[in-house]
Amino acid sequence: MGDASFQIGSSSPAGLPSLNPTESxxxxxxxxxxxxxxxxxxxxxxxxxxxxxxxxxxxxxxxxxxxxxxxxxxxxxxxxxxxxxxxxRNGGHLVPIIHEQRPGIIAWELRNFHHVAALIESAGIPCDFRKLNGCLGFWNKTYFEEAKAALKEAAALAPEQTRDAVRVVEDAAELEELNLVGAVGAIVQTTAASLSPYxxxxxxxxxxxxxxxxxxxxxxxxxxxxxxxxxxxxxxxxxxxxxxxxxxxxxxxxxxxxxxxxxxxxxxxxxxxSPTQAQMTAQLPPPDSPFSSNLIPRSYGFVGIPGMDHEMSDYLVQRPISENGATGRGELMYGGGRHAAKGYGVGVSDDSYIDPDVENHLRGLPERLNLAAQGSVRVTHLELLASWTGIIGSSIxxxxxxxxxxxxxxxxxxxxxxxxxxxxxxxxxxxxxxxxxxxxxxxxxxxxxxxxxxxxxxxxxxxxxxxxxxxxxxxxxxxxxxxxxxxxxxxxx
Missing domain, CATH: 3.50.50.60 (FAD/NAD(P)-binding domain)
Known part of the structure; x- marks a missing residue:
């Protein structure tokens, strides 16, 4: 579903998957x-x-x-x-973490990425696979400084894996070009992709x-x-x-x-x-948005939004656009919001309901990402097509x-x-x-x-x-x- 806190809640066993899950x-x-x-x-x-x-x-x-x-x-x-x-039910983003892992794990995640990409290409699997840049935006200065320090350490240990693959963005003008609203910084990497895992x-x-x-x-x-x-x-x-x-x-x-x-x-x-309830939405860009006719050229992660801990983040990819809507309508697949969930969703193995507070947070995407055309008034909420939950496994x-x-x-x-x-x-x-x-x-x-x-x-x-x-x-x-x-x-x- 997406990144979640590693906090472990109740030690009671998980239940069986719900017979009436929310519709993904x-x-x-x-x-x-x-x-x-x-x-x-x-x-x-x-x-x-x-x-x-x-x-x-x-x-x-x-x-x-x-x-x-x-x-x-x-x-x-x-x-x-x-x-x-x-x-x-997940976020649809295939993004290895390059900036804060040791070399062995960086290489492992990159290997998974290239393995999946090669399989899709060789077999011609129609799953909306699209290689793009990944952009991790930060709204918390401390978290951003910690991420920069982690990247510096990773680059020293694995220079060949990180060189030309990831960079830090702090310039206000460039952050604006990344469409981030109010972010204190960002980390952009070249190895990322979006797809329909289903x-x-x-x-x-x-x-x-x-x-x-x-x-x-x-x-x-x-x-x-x-x-x-x-x-x-x-x-x-x-x-x-x-x-x-x-x-x-x-x-x-x-x-x-x-x-x-x-x-x-x-x-x-x-x-x-620990079972952890995570939440996703499908939303449409504003009709006058440049992204209603042209895809956003990157996937996003959002870190350090007020209420989030170090491990929590939101995540966003965009589905394809087709003339008749048969393939996709450019839907924004946006998930996360764990900090807004009751008990952070930890210990919950039931995906038959949504958390309204999480949905309200996710509907506030324009507060973090500018989707409006230049000169247009920024909207506060997007058209919501669907909202659903799923259960991830948080490791202690x-x-x-x-x-x-x-x-x-x-x-x-x-x-x-x-x-x-x-x-x-x-x-x-x-x-x-x-x-x-x-x-x-x-x-x-x-x-x-x-x-x-x-x-x-x-x-x-x-x-x-x-x-x-x-x-x-x-x-x-x-x-x-x-x-x-x-x-x-x-x-x-």
Whole structure:
């Protein structure tokens, strides 16, 4: 959905996804025939691999398994319609954070960016993908000075990754050219993109179904929430029993691509990944705005608006414009406003309602971004087309949780992106899928592969080799993302 505070609220487990979620404009403006797809009328009683969740982590995990093996069957379970949770509700911006990360994580996020861009280009996926500049505006002087200091440190550690890729803007005239209203400064980077994540993910699922459903290797079951899972041994082989209202399934391996809902099935993660309600809107530029006929040439982040903490921000991208409105009307997809939400939305796993205070903040976009034509009177509110919520997974230590779950043989997790999933989830999904494949081929032992992949990621993170060849290689996640007992105990301690 977008950036959120890392504050962790109640340690109670998340609930199941709401049966009556608010309507995401990404979904209502682009209906797909597989939204309620079920490959078979009844559930299989057994599966080699079960993936829970059909968002970006789930689809990239499924793609990896099905493309790298010829004999492994995959059952995919989705609580609601296809891609109906955070991926199908988020901000639509693919923006690596370059100015405040260490080299290994900068390289990882850039690798995710280039991997997604290359996949979209090579497959010709129609998902409104548009490369542009990213602009992060600041309304708090202290936060801006901290960001500049972080960028200086990142540039010193990773000069090849940051040189010519990011710059600081402080000049008032240039801030005005960026259309920022009242900002004290901005950071502009060249690597950013906007897209419809819902179009991307649903296209990928349709492609996988076309290639693998007929062979019986892929079974997709939507509107099938998993209510519980428990250890289950079959013929001496450890596995899991997944319970749904439509029956039970025995699986040897599970990938939980459940993000904010993870603790519903893994209660021990209640204090590690907190569900957090985030909010989005679709608004139209004023009729006389230059952006009603020409797209804004950048995506935006808004930091330090009064009431925001260091981690909170708003975010904005613009959908395409077409003459007949079939592709898009230039809608401004604007989300955030966590500082205006009751309890910051933390601990909320229900996306069936909106927060009116957050909506009121989001409708005040013209207070922060000048959308009026030169000489025109600036409007205070835009035409609101839709307003909706979604549930993100806020990590207690700010890093995603990716890999095998300790003391849970055959269980793997890719979740807790803290609203920053687009430059993290694609290759996280691929990484856990490779761990599953290694476990199946190596008698359950996958730790050696993860260690090797993480070490390669750390090594490559110190270089500038982020090209189309590099992103296809089997790199692992940054070391901070790996799930270990030590990390869990340290986060809780």
């Amino acid at each position: 404009y990404w979904q209502t403006s682009h209906p797909v025939p597989v939204a309620e797809h079920r490959s078979t009328s009844s559930l299989p009683s057994n599966a080699t691999v079960v993936i829970v969740g059909t968002g970006i982590s789930g689809v990239f995990a499924a793609h990896e398994i099905l493309s790298q093996s010829t004999d492994i069957d995959v059952l995919v379970l989705e609580a609601r319609t296809l891609c109906s949770s955070a991926t199908g 179009k991307l993910v649903t296209w990928l699922w349709q492609d996988l179904l076309k290639k693998h459903e007929g062979t019986g290797r892929l079974n997709l079951q939507t509107t099938t929430p998993v209510t519980s899972l428990s250890p289950h041994s079959k013929e001496g082989n450890p596995g899991y029993l997944l319970t749904t209202a439509r029956g039970t399934i025995i699986a040897s391996h599970i990938i939980l691509a459940t993000n904010g809902y993870t603790s519903h099935l893994l209660p021990q993660f209640s204090s590690l990944i 230590d700010g890093f995603p949780w990716v890999g095998g779950v300790p003391d849970h043989h055959g269980m793997f997790l890719a979740a807790g992106y803290s609203g920053h999933g687009m430059p993290n989830a694609p290759l996280s999904g691929r990484h856990v899928a490779r761990l599953v494949l290694e476990s199946l081929r190596n008698g359950g032992d996958w730790s050696g592969l993860q260690k090797a992949e993480v070490e390669l990621t750390e090594k490559k993170g110190l270089s500038s080799a982020i090209d189309s060849d590099a992103v296809e290689k089997n790199f692992g996640v940054p070391v901070e993302y790996v799930i270990t007992k030590e990390r869990i105990n340290g986060a809780l301690g």
